[in-house]
Amino acid sequence: MNHLVLAEAAVNPLIPKTAEMIVGVIAFTLLFLVLRSKVVPMFEKAYALRTEAIQGGMEKAEKAQQDAAAALAHYTLQLNEARGEAQTIREDARAQGAAIIEELRSKAQEEAARITAAATASIEAERQQALTSLRLEVGTLATELASKIVGEALDDQVRQSRIVDRFLADMEKSK
């Protein structure tokens, strides 16, 4: 027991050994220098690269989104323009169609009027012709008939025409 106490007293754990303190200083300093020069900058570089990669990716995505939005706006605008244009064209076509129909109708009416007028004129001319030839023939026929009935030669021109006129006048009177 006495030996044990002596042994314990010989090694006071709170008294540092000079050699170990020197080793501690050297070891720690060495490790510090190695980690500071070789390890920390590399890890920081990896961090920076990663941040950059993420940030770059995000910026790229943002730009793509902006581009897409711009394209959408552009196309929407174009679509609206096209729609407006189509509307105008449709209206123009309708107006033109109406004009064409109107024109055709008036032309047709004109034509019809012209055809009617021509027909009326030709009918009138033919009636006049028919009337003239009829008068001539009726005169001849009646004279022949009368000469046959009466036996009297009515070849005297003057008399003949007087008789025909009287006959006709009688016919018209009796009508």
Added chain:
Amino acid sequence: MSQLVVAGGPGFVPPSTSDFDLPSIFGHSAYSTKPVFLVALSVILISVFFIAASRKAAVVPSKLQFSGEAIYGFVRNSIGEEIIGHEFMRFVPFLFTLFTFVITNNVFGIVPFLQFPAMSHVGFPYVLALFSFVIFHYVGIKKQGLGKYLKGIAFMPGVPKAVYILLTPIEIATFFLVRPLTLSLRLFANMFAGHLLLLVFITGGDYMLHDSHIFMKVLSPFSFAFGIGMSFFEFMVQCLQAYIITLLTALFIAGALADEH
């Protein structure tokens, strides 16, 4: 001396502080002890791992880079940026070194064959606390000027004058004595006690296994099992202590950077 006692003593000799006094591996040099080799090994392992992990600095990280970045990002963002604020980047290399250095050496405490936390030798935590101490005071002095910085510590603004009789000694002690001491002793004591606890269960189980009494032999596996269970608990403490020393250092730096604390 301790070996003599263990060999000659009757019955179970519980592990003591002398178990931390490891002999030199080569010759009698104080620079060839196990903790010195472990610290050197940790520097090599951390350097190799993180250089390999950060070498490519790829946008899409490999598994190796991802795991390295996870640790770096934890210190950088959760400790550095969160606590120090916009000037944090200047201190990231230091905080990162502190965290990786402490956690690696702590975890060595439960790594098979290594199985010794270098931070249970108080010299190493003292050194770390010293670095932290120098840096946060330097930052404060550079930011606010020596006079203003010291005045801010000794005479906290917005306090009635009479209170200074009590407050000034407490504040001065806090900034120049308590902070570095608690920083180093917390780490040291946790690692020391944790290692001692594991030693108790493992050497105890070993002792019981070799005891002539059958009852002791039967109970021996329970001691080992408890030792293994405590190893997991120790792993948690080791990570937590690495986090705490880094966090507190960041807090001290943040306090020194702030115009008023």
